[in-house]
Amino acid sequence: MRDEAIVELLGVWKIYHMGRRGRITVEALRGVDLAVRRGEFLAVMGPSGSGKSTLLHLMGCLDRPTEGKVLFEGTDVSTMRSAALARIRNRRVGFVFQSFNLSPNLTALGNVELPMVFAGVPRRERLARARELLSRVGLRERERHLPAELSGGEQQRVAIARALANFPDLLLADEPTGNLDSETGHGVLSLLSETNVEGVTVVVVTHDPEVATAAKRRLRIRDGHIVEASDA
Numbered sequence: 001m002r003d004e005a006i007v008e009l010l011g012v013w014k015i016y017h018m019g020r021r022g023r024i025t026v027e028a029l030r031g032v033d034l035a036v037r038r039g040e041f042l043a044v045m046g047p048s049g050s051g052k053s054t055l056l057h058l059m060g061c062l063d064r065p066t067e068g069k070v071l072f073e074g075t076d077v078s079t080m081r082s083a084a085l086a087r088i089r090n091r092r093v094g095f096v097f098q099s100f101n102l103s104p105n106l107t108a109l110g111n112v113e114l115p116m117v118f119a120g121v122p123r124r125e126r127l128a129r130a131r132e133l134l135s136r137v138g139l140r141e142r143e144r145h146l147p148a149e150l151s152g153g154e155q156q157r158v159a160i161a162r163a164l165a166n167f168p169d170l171l172l173a174d175e176p177t178g179n180l181d182s183e184t185g186h187g188v189l190s191l192l193s194e195t196n197v198e199g200v201t202v203v204v205v206t207h208d209p210e211v212a213t214a215a216k217r218r219l220r221i222r223d224g225h226i227v228e229a230s231d232a
């Protein structure tokens with residue numbers, strides 16, 4: 001089925017408990033219904049604190065909903081145990097964050113290899129795949145550099161290479177150009193678009209109009225609700 005959803009949220013609530021004895025509650029998502037179709041390039045926009053990152057974390061099996069269901073490739077993951085969720089994340093999902101989140105003590109090559117280490121990929125294969133990915137993002141000659149020895153744009157390209165290491169079905173990016181100047185951000189956006197053209201489903205949280213325009217579908221979140229979904 002080509003129109004099958006890769007990830008689907010059904011009546012999803014996420015409530016965080018804070019403060020003494022968890023008495024303060026924050027309703028980060030309030031009844032979200034959303035289907036992301038295979039091959040989509042979806043942009044999620046909305047003000048700070050509206051629930052965008054929470055939504056992305058649930059889509060990527062980083063967290064579970066308080067109420068409702070999350071179906072990942074047709075499987076209900078909303079009540080799965082942490083180890084099972086971690087396995088799905090490692091094999092099926094790639095994450096790219098605003099602040100890059102690279103391991104500071106690993107080289108660019110080591111960072112791209114890391115998800116493959118967790119997946120048990122043999123060393124030779126890992127090295128070949130990591131080098132191929134670094135070439136793709138234009139950083140083959142930087143493979144021995146540590147994150148601190150790379151520019152912001154270079155670090156984000158390493159993060160994208162890392163996210164693609166295990167051939168994910170779904171690439172999730174949380175404000176990936178938020179810390180980059182516009183020209184560098186443009187390069188990162190091109191990589192996301194190419195990745196989508198190659199068949200990976202891409203969901204990107206963004207404030208960047210250029211990123212939103214490049215996406216094939218846009219939706220807006222406000223106070224934990226999806227308030228508008230428009231097709232390009």
Ligand SMILES: Nc1ncnc2c1ncn2[C@@H]1O[C@H](COP(=O)(O)OP(=O)(O)O)[C@@H](O)[C@H]1O
Nearest residue numbers: 016018026028047048049050051052053054055
């Ligand atoms: N781990 C957490 N514990 C408590 N509150 C949280 C947590 N993560 C997010 N929140 C709260 O949930 C709401 C939505 O947060 P978030 O999804 O990060 O929004 P956005 O990414 O749109 O800025 C905010 O009010 C935020 O403070």
Ligand SMILES: [Mg+2]
Nearest residue numbers: 052053054174
């Ligand atoms: Mg956020």
